[in-house]
Amino acid sequence: MEPQVASDGNLGRSMNVVFLSPNYPPEMQQYTRGLAEVGARVLGVGDTPVSGLAPVVRRSLVDYLQVPRMLDEEDVIRRVHHWLRGRSVDRVLANWEVLVMTAARLRERFGMEGMDPDTVRGFRDKQVMKERVRAAGLRTARSRRVRTVAEVEAAVAEIGYPLILKPIDGAGSANTWRLDGPADLPPVLRAMRSVPEASCEEFITGEEFTYDTLCVGGRPVFENVAQYLPPALVARTREELSPIIITVRDMDAPKYGDGVALGRSVLGALGMGDGFTHMEWFRTGSGEAIFGEIGCRPGGANLVDQMNWSCDIDLFREWARVACFGSFAASAERRYNCAIIFKRARGQGRITRIEGLRSFLADHGKHVVADQLLRPGSMRRNWKNTLLSDGFLAVRHPDWDTTRRIAEEAAERVVLHAGG
Ligand SMILES: Nc1ncnc2c1ncn2[C@@H]1O[C@H](COP(=O)(O)OP(=O)(O)O)[C@@H](O)[C@H]1O
Ligand SMILES: [Mg+2]
Numbered sequence: 001m002e003p004q005v006a007s008d009g010n011l012g013r014s015m016n017v018v019f020l021s022p023n024y025p026p027e028m029q030q031y032t033r034g035l036a037e038v039g040a041r042v043l044g045v046g047d048t049p050v051s052g053l054a055p056v057v058r059r060s061l062v063d064y065l066q067v068p069r070m071l072d073e074e075d076v077i078r079r080v081h082h083w084l085r086g087r088s089v090d091r092v093l094a095n096w097e098v099l100v101m102t103a104a105r106l107r108e109r110f111g112m113e114g115m116d117p118d119t120v121r122g123f124r125d126k127q128v129m130k131e132r133v134r135a136a137g138l139r140t141a142r143s144r145r146v147r148t149v150a151e152v153e154a155a156v157a158e159i160g161y162p163l164i165l166k167p168i169d170g171a172g173s174a175n176t177w178r179l180d181g182p183a184d185l186p187p188v189l190r191a192m193r194s195v196p197e198a199s200c201e202e203f204i205t206g207e208e209f210t211y212d213t214l215c216v217g218g219r220p221v222f223e224n225v226a227q228y229l230p231p232a233l234v235a236r237t238r239e240e241l242s243p244i245i246i247t248v249r250d251m252d253a254p255k256y257g258d259g260v261a262l263g264r265s266v267l268g269a270l271g272m273g274d275g276f277t278h279m280e281w282f283r284t285g286s287g288e289a290i291f292g293e294i295g296c297r298p299g300g301a302n303l304v305d306q307m308n309w310s311c312d313i314d315l316f317r318e319w320a321r322v323a324c325f326g327s328f329a330a331s332a333e334r335r336y337n338c339a340i341i342f343k344r345a346r347g348q349g350r351i352t353r354i355e356g357l358r359s360f361l362a363d364h365g366k367h368v369v370a371d372q373l374l375r376p377g378s379m380r381r382n383w384k385n386t387l388l389s390d391g392f393l394a395v396r397h398p399d400w401d402t403t404r405r406i407a408e409e410a411a412e413r414v415v416l417h418a419g420g
Contacts (some may be wrong), residue, residue, distance in 0.1 A: 001033060002100035007086050007275070012053075012360070014039075014041055015041065015090045015091070015325075016038045016040075016041050016043060016087065016088060016089045016090050016091075016094075016160075017035055017040040017041065017043065017089075017090060017091040017093060017323075017324060018044075018045060018080065018084070018089055018091065018093065018106070019031065019032060019035060019042055019044055019045070019093050019094070020046070020068055020070075020076075020092070020093070020094040020096070020099045020102060020244070021045070021046045021047075021087075021096050021099055022042065022045075022046055022053075022060075022061065022064075023042035023044070023046050023048045023053050023054055023057045023299070024046065024047075024048060024059050024096075025096060026054075027298075027300070027302070027304065027305075027316075028095060028096060029056050029057050029129070030304075030316040031095050031146065031316050031319060031320065031411050032056070032057050032061065033056050033060050033316065033317075034314070034317035034318075034320035035060065035093075035320040035323075035324070036059070036060035036061075036075070037233065037317050037320065038317060038320045038321045038324055039324075040091075040320065040324050041062045042060055042061050042062060043061070043063045043064070043065070043084075043089070044061045044063070044064040044065070045064075045065045045067060045070075045076065045080055045083075045143075045203065046064070046065075046066065046070060047066065047067055047069060047070040047078075048069070048070065049065070049066055049068065049286040050064060051122070051173060051420045054178040062312075063227035063383075064097060065079065065080065065083045067079050067080075067165040070099070071098060071099075073101070073102050073105065073326060075104055077102065077105055077109065077411050078104060079124055079127065080110060080272075081106075082191060084110075089110060089112065090112070090324075091114065091323060091324060092106040092107045092110065092112060092113070092114065093114075093275075093323055094256075094297070095276065095297050095319070096160075096297065097124075097171050097274075097295055097297050097300075100120055100123065100296055100297055101117060101124055103118050103123070104116055104117040104120040105117050105122075111266045114273060114274070115272075115273040115274075115275075115296065115317060119270070119271045119272075119273070122270040122271065123270060123294055123296040124169055124170050124206070124253070124295075125143040125168055125169060125171075126143070126166070126169065126199045127143060127168060127199055129179060129270070129293065129294065130143050130199075130291070131306070132152070132270055133269050133270070133291050135269070136265060136266075136268070136269035137264065138262060138265055138266060138269065139262075139289070139290050139291060139293055140156050140286065140290065140291040141164070141199065141201040141204050141291075141292075142159055142202040142289065143159075143199050143200060143201040143202070144158065144159065144200045144201075145168060145197065145198075145199060146196075146197070146198050146199070146200045147167075147196065147197050149189060149215070149299075152165070152185075152189065152198070153302045155200035155329050156179075157183065159200060159201070159202050160202075161179060161180055161181050161182075161203075162179060162180045162181075162203035163177070163178075163179050163180060163200060163201060163202060163203050164176065164177065164178055164199075164202075164203050164233075165177045165179060165188055165192060165198055165199070165200050165201075166198060166199055166201070166362055167192075167195045167197070167198055167199075168197040168198055168199050169197075171235075171324070172385075172386075172387065173232050173236040175191065175192060175195055175362075176207065176236075177191065177192070177231055178203060178233060182391045187390055190314055196412075197294055201353070204282045204284065204290050204292075205282075205284065205285070206282040206283050206284040206285060207231070207282065207283045207396055208227070208228045208231035208257070208280060208281075208282055208292070209225055209227050209228070209234060209248075209259055209281055209282075210224070210225065210226045210227075210228070210245075210279060210281075210299060210303070210418040211223070211224070211225055211259055211260060211262070211277075211280075211281060212224040212225075212226070212264030212276070212277065212278050212298070212299055212303065212313060213263070213267065213277045214275070214276055214322055214328065215267060215273070215274060215275060215276075215277060215312065216270050216274055216322055216326050216327070216328065217273065218268060218271065218272040218273060219265050219267075219273065219329035220264065220267070221261065221322065221330075221332075222307075222315065222328060222330075222332050223260065223263075224247055224248075224307050224310070225245045225247070225248040225251050225256050225259065225260065225300075226245050226246060226248050226306065227248065228243070228244075228280075228305065229243070229244040229245070229246065229404075230243070230406075231419070232280070235342075235387070236384070236387075237313070239344050239383055240341060240344070241344075241411075242341050242343050242411035242412075242414075243292070243341075243342045243387065243408070244339055244340070244341050244342075244346065244404075244408070244411060245301070245303065245306065245338055245340050245416055246337055246338070246339040246340075246400075246403055246404060246407060246408045247306050247307060247310045247336075247338045247339075248337060248382060248400070249334045249335070249336055249337045249398065249400065250308070250334070251334065253287075254294065255283070255287075255396055256289070257291035257319070258283075258287070259281045259283060259289040261289075262281060262289045263279050263281065263297045266279060266291060266294055267350060270294065271417070272296065274322055274323055274326060275296060275297070275319065275322065275323055276296070276297055276298035276299075276304075276319055277294055277295065277296055277297075278294065278295045278297065278298055278299035278303070279291070279292070279293070279294040279295075280292035280293050280294070280365045286402070289330070292334055295385065298315075298319070300387070301340075301342075301386075301387040302340055302370075302388075302392065302394070304316065305370070305386065305394070306338045306340055306394065307338075309336065309338045309369045309394060309396050310334055310335065310336050310338045310396065311330070311331065311332065311333060311334055311335060311336075312335060313330040313331065313332075314330065315330070318330050329403065335398065336383065336396035336397060336398055336403075336404035337396065337397060337398070337399070337400050337404075338369070338394060338395070338396040338407050339372075339394065339395050339396070339403050339404065339406070339407035339410075340392050340393070340396070341392055341393045341394075341407050341410040341411050341414075342388065342389045342391075342392045343373060343388055343389060343390050343391055343392065343393075343414065343415075344383045344389045344390055344416070345380050345390045345417060345418040346415065346416070346417050346418065347417055347419040348380065348418055348419070349379070349380065349416060349418050349419055350376070350377060350378065350379055351374050351375065351376050351377065351378050351379075351380065351390065351416055351417070351418050352376055352418055352419050352420070353376055353416075353417050354373060354376070354414065354415070354416050354417075355377075355415040355416075355417065356414045356415055357371075357373070358411065359415050360393075360410060360413050360414050362411065362412045363409075364395060364406050364409070364410075367392060367395045367396060367397050367406055368395050369394045369395065369396055370392070370394040371393055372391045372392055372393075372415065373390065373391035373392065373393065373414070374390045374416065378390075380418050390416050391416075391419075393410050393414065395407060395410065
């Protein structure tokens with residue numbers, strides 16, 4: 001396979017880039033395209049058969065190694081090592097949370113530049129992460145690593161209710177529990193029996209935001225703040241809600257200042273290198289910014305699309321330029337607040353109809369940038385497994401209050417029904 005995507009001429013010399021899981025999850029296809037567009041020779045490693053690769057991925061790869069189990073780290077490292085013997089490789093990259101450590105271990109094995117496993121651990125292990133952030137004098141939730149029931153009980157006694165119990169390396173709020181008193185403990189311990197290691201944390205009450213960056217050498221060349229409405233855990237607990245995420249156009253407003261400053265300091269404390277970061281933070285009633293968690297990869301659930309729609313840029317390609325050449329070529333001017341509204345159908349089985357969409361589009365269609373609602377005939381998705389739920393609408397507007405109002409209208413007026 002030879003790349004057929006036009007290079008945009010950033011190539012001083014041919015750069016060989018191994019990109020892990022270039023086809024899955026689906027947004028990885030966009031990063032693969034971005035790499036080819038900045039002129040990289042992209043070597044893909046994934047568990048999708050070649051025949052199952054999206055056309056854009058096939059066009060963008062110069063070679064592909066299919067492995068049986070992408071999450072079997074030892075096996076993937078062994079196979080990639082063997083596959084690359086005798087070839088020169090400049091980068092090993094991953095943008096999917098579960099593979100950032102595999103990429104770091106491959107880089108270490110090849111003696112290649114980029115973040116090493118210990119640095120990446122600070123972005124993967126929630127306790128190590130908080131300890132490093134705390135050591136830099138920054139505010140995080142009080143927390144303890146717990147492996148046994150006795151350790152949970154000791155942590156609970158020390159931290160007090162309300163508190164959070166969650167896997168030490170979780171994602172997507174899976175197996176994350178809020179406990180308000182001792183009666184909540186036994187059922188949560190039962191639900192978490194299969195989790196080998198957890199984090200027990202002080203519950204932070206407040207609004208929840210993201211702080212996202214694209215970094216060169218730990219310094220942001222692009223920054224973003226978005227608000228979760230409601231906080232992510234509430235969105236994942238109450239099916240009847242339509243969760244909304246809104247990127248903030250005016251990041252210089254006082255409300256976000258402490259969160260952005262916190263985010264920049266966290267990047268330094270954890271030794272960020274090149275690439276995307278996705279951090280979550282809380283703003284308490286008194287206005288204090290408290291660190292939640294951070295990953296050294298982009299946010300999921302179309303957050304990168306949202307950032308692109310906020311600025312009319314292509315961060316898939318700019319990430320590639322950063323990762324390969326350490327440069328960022330887009331304008332970071334923020335033009336819009338961009339809201340995404342995730343819908344969950346009422347009823348089970350197949351979508352039967354969408355109520356209120358036509359009138360919503362008649363009123364606000366010019367602000368809508370994406371309509372990916374599942375259409376009648378499609379099977380419902382499991383809303384617990386994916387924030388995408390039964391699809392989404394995305395809208396944008398230069399004014400925050402207007403953006404939020406339109407998003408809330410979409411949440412209320414547009415109703416998907418399922419049945420049968
Ligand atoms: N200490 C905490 N206080 C309040 N809410 C929390 C706390 N820890 C987690 N949460 C809630 O649970 C969600 C998931 O936890 P998080 O640490 O972000 O894990 P994940 O990797 O699953 O996203 C957060 O987005 C937040 O809404
Ligand atoms: Mg999170």
